[in-house]
Amino acid sequence: MSDILPLLQKASVLGFLVCSMASMGLSLQPSAIIAPLRNARLVLATLGLNFVIAPAFAWLLTVLIPLAPGHAIGLLLLSGAAGAPFLPKLVVNARGDLSLAGALLGLLTAGTIVFLPFALPWMVPGLQASAWIIARPLLLLIVLPLIVGMLARSRAASFAGRAGPMLAVIGNGCLLLLFALLVVLNFRAIVGVVGSGAILAALLYIAGLFAMGWLAGSGHPEARGVLALATAARNFGAAIVPASSSFTDPAVMTMLVVSAIVCIVVTFLAATWARRHGR
DSSP states (O other), rough: THHHHHHHHHHHHHHHHHHHHHHHHOOOOHHHHGGGOOOOHHHHHHHIIIIIIIIHHHHHHHHOOOOHHHHHHEEEHHOOOOTTTHHHHHHTTTTTTTTHHHHHHHHHHHHHHHHHHHHHHHHHHTTOOOOHHHHHHHIIIIIIHHHHHHHHHHOHHHHHHHHHHHHHHHHHHHHHHHHHHHHHTTTHHHHHTTTHHHHHHHHHHHHHHHHHHHHHHOOOOOTHHHHHHHHHHHHHHHHHHHHHOOOOHHHHHHHHHHHHHHHHHHHHHHHHHHHHOOO
């Protein structure tokens, strides 16, 4: 059983990413994703929040909260990893603009590929990250299924209409399974950080990013909820890549796992809040 659960976790990640991104692609046209990126103010706000404010806020929390060095490094790594693959699901729950979510997800994925290997070494001593190693899973598991889905929609609209909802259901099931496995497989590590400040830092970080994204979106009322969720939902999968290759301190990975669980819980609660207050 101990050997099966980690494999099941990997399979749930793969199933969630491929099914959810393909489902989104089957429901969108390329023009719907490109159009929001013509709004220069929205693009600049998104990039500024995710790659300037988010790292600065993480650094501030490591100063204010007495974290273990490994926990502080994990939070800083997370701050440079934007474009969570479950952002479209959050936006659906918030009843937001799915095409805008796809556009911002693509923008933030590209930003993460550039930011993590080139900017974070200035913030995290000892970090070594390859742009291609970070980019490869993002391109294969996020960008490629999205493009394939959009191509399938353009060639076979009736098929897309039938397959899209089925893939969405499978993706949702995989996400629920992933969350359960994260808790079960890392229960001892989670209990071990109680009282260390790690959980508090993760809570303040994710909730604070959502609040800052919501405030920054006041000039974009039609995009406010999507912008806030895109800022709060971090791509912990991308952060794990440099964490596993550059650091031997297990506290780094523990912080990322704790933050992943906190991020999923807080952002889905935030999506429900945004659905009620978005108008």
